[in-house]
């Protein structure tokens with residue numbers, strides 16, 4: 300988009316003009332899903348270390364969005380989801396391993 304004040308071309312989701320700091324969008328843009336629920340679920344249910352990393356990233360989403368850093372907020376949301384899904388996958392693998400061991404153990 301172009302700045303209405305100085306005409307400088309800015310990123311489409313830029314909050315402020317890079318040239319003159321004119322506010323280009325309202326401070327409350329579209330809601331970004333911070334994936335915090337997923338991260339907490341992973342932390343509680345399966346994989347604490349990866350879930351915590353997910354929570355840390357999820358917590359940065361709202362702070363960055365409020366500061367006008369939409370790209371940063373979306374990046375944090377993406378990382379929160381990625382770490383949570385890794386935690387979920389790892390948790391399932393570990394759980395599957397336990398089940399397998401239990402089955403093998405009871406068969407012997």
Ligand SMILES: [Zn+2]
Pocket residue numbers: 302303304305306307316317318319320321
């Ligand atoms: Zn401008």
